[in-house]
Amino acid sequence: MYKNKTITVISHVLVWLTLFCLPYLLSSGEEQEMNRVIAHFWIPLFFSAIIFYFNFFVLVDRYLFPKKTVQFILLNIIIIAFFLFLKEYIEDNYFQYILKKRRANTERTEPPFKIAMYIQLLSYLAPLFFSVALKSTKRWVKTETERKEAANFKLKSELQHLHYQLQPHFFFNSLNNIYSLVDISPDQAKSSIHSLSKLMRYMLYETNLEVVPLSKEIDFLKKYIDLMKLRVSDKTTVSYSFPIKETGIQIAPLLFISLIENAFKHGVSATKPSTIDINMTCDDATVLFSVENHNFPKKTDDKSGSGIGLQNLEKRLELLYSDKFNFKTILKDDRFLVTLEVETN
Missing domain, CATH: 3.30.565.10 (Histidine kinase-like ATPase, C-terminal domain)
Structure with missing residues (x-):
């Protein structure tokens, strides 16, 4: 059991390290802007990690499995909405350099605000669905094991x-x-x-x-x-x-x-x-x-x-x-x- 827990922890760490390094892996050889990486990749990824683990360890067990589906959905809507606005607030107040450069670059066509928010919403829904799927699979395996032991x-x-x-x-x-x-x-x-x-x-x-x-x-x-x-x-x-x-x-x-x-x-x-x-x-x-x-x-x-x-x-x-x-x-x-x-x- 201890060995399995250790393997699980190491697997999670490796996955998140890979995701944090993904911007560098995808843009190898190109000029990197640390502020841009932090604003557009690391902060959303940090929020995604919070959504994933908060659902995995708390919300799924407390609300989804006991069939309190409405409360589960409402809580996740509040959390995702909070992170969406928090990301915009952080960019507006701490990464103004990126915004100025974005406005100055007239040749670059930026997506409309609604589309950008929609993309961010999808990026936060992914860890939510993954946590539900992983937790459900883990519960099914445990239930199946208990069923076999009982049989x-x-x-x-x-x-x-x-x-x-x-x-x-x-x-x-x-x-x-x-x-x-x-x-x-x-x-x-x-x-x-x-x-x-x-x-x-x-x-x-x-x-x-x-x-x-x-x-x-x-x-x-x-x-x-x-x-x-x-x-x-x-x-x-x-x-x-x-x-x-x-x-x-x-x-x-x-x-x-x-x-x-x-x-x-x-x-x-x-x-x-x-x-x-x-x-x-x-x-x-x-x-x-x-x-x-x-x-x-x-x-x-x-x-x-x-x-x-x-x-x-x-x-x-x-x-x-x-x-x-x-x-x-x-x-x-x-x-x-x-x-x-x-x-x-």
Whole structure:
């Protein structure tokens, strides 16, 4: 911020120095009259600087932006009129030599007084309009920056809300699965609780970052699948395939867990054979994840789970990856296929 202010001050100084030197630059090699330069260039330029900075620092903020347009225009009319008459007064009283020489030079045709005043008026309107334009641009940039910061804060807040929403949902479903094992196999229930504690540790302490290594996410998914396999019968076959080598890909945490949860919720039957096939491949920075399973529609009176997982996933994908993802679901006969492709770069 300090550096930007310094650059701004230096820029203003250079601009005004250039303007003050402009008469010399435009009439290089010609005879210069200091009094004429002062009267016709430096004094009007000094007044222009006052108009510019008075509007830039005071009038635009106090009157124009609060929509007190009439007061803003009247004040500028008074200021410009004052400087117009002040310039004429200074020339008449302190630069008489120029006036005498002007009258003595009969060959030179001077513009009428009204035209001269009109030209001076335009010269004072220029810094006025420039100050308004510069101040408006500065305000727009500030407003746009604040808007983007607010949108970014809203995005982070919404993502955090979805993240916290997912954790109890995951925990609730996992506890339901373990509860079903307590009477059937107490040893498996104990093992499941131990596995769940590891999964929850990952969710609580390692998923607060915007992105995590894909290898950690894969390890989490494998542990969850192994935990879920404990509660299914021999009639269900679960297979999965993940990249073995380190990919170096960083990805938002907990993107795929809802798809696997959904497969175990709707793809398993206690009486019929069923399969769940989970597959993940990587191509450069693109991750392709698919889950295919049998489809056993949930009964209307079955209130287990909240159905929040897939809704949560779609919202997170829209917020995090916008147009960099492709999410599809296909239901054909008794098979359900879901694919998720994410570009992580």
